[in-house]
Amino acid sequence: MKLATWNVNSLTARWGRVESWLVEHAPDIVLIQETKQSDEKFPFAPLAALGYESAHYGQGQWNGVAILSRVGIEDVRRGFGDEDPEARLIGATCAGLRVYSCYVPNGRALDDPHYAYKLEWLAALARILAERDPTKSVVVGGDFNVAPTDLDCYDPSLFEGATHVSEPERAALRAIEATGLVDLTRQLNPGEPCFTWWDYRSGSFHRGWGLRIDLVYVDEVLLHKATASYVDREARKGEKPSDHAPVVAEFDL
C-alpha cells in the first residue's frame, strides 16, 4: 500500500502536474492540502477516471484539503466539529485505515494572532487523535508548518524568533506523538534532512534551503508494517511546481 501527502498550492494551478504524478506513481491513498478550491471546482470526475474516489473539504480562495483513495473511502469527517473557521482537516476510513489530511495554519509570526490560532489548532488535532478508536490504525499526514527538530531546517540560526521552529510549535507536535504516533519519515531516515518545502524565492530549491514540514504520523502497528518513506524531490523541479514536494509512505499490509 502506497500513501502520499502533498501540499499542491492550488489544485487548479497544479492539476496537470498532479494528474501526471498520480499516473506515474500510482499511490493508493493521497492526502492533498491547499486545493484552494470550492467543492464545486474540485476535479471529482477526472480523479474518478484515474481510479480515485475523493473527499474534499473546500473553502474557495484559501486552504482546502482532500483525500483520494483507490481502496475505498468511508466515514468522511470535515474539520473538528461545529465551529471550524477554515477548511484545514479532513478524515476518512480507507481500507480499514483511519486517515487524516491536515493543513496546519502557517502562524505568520510569533506575535501574530495567527500563531495562537496555529497552536490551538494543533491542540485540537491532538485532542481528536487522543479520542480515536484504538483498534483502528491511523495515518495523520499533511503540511504541519512545523519543522520538528533542527535537523529539519537548513539553517536554524536564520529561524531564531521565527515560526515553524519555535519550542511551543514543536511541543505541540510532541503532544500529537504522545497519543501514540510516530514521525514515519524521520523514523525510517534517521539523520537525513528529507526537506519537503523550499521557498519559491531566491532559488531556494537549488541552494538546498529547505524545511521538512510535511509529515506522516502513523501508529505503532503501521510503523512495523512500513517499508519506506521518502520525499519525491523530482516533483519540485521543472515547470510550475508546487513549493512542496510529495512525501510517500509504503506499507506491507
Add this chain to the structure above:
DNA sequence: ATGTCACAGTCCCTGTGA
C-alpha cells in the same frame, strides 16, 4: 532575507497569504 507564486478584486495592477 528574499531574486516567487497564486488568488480575487480594485481586473492587466495591487493587496494578501504563503
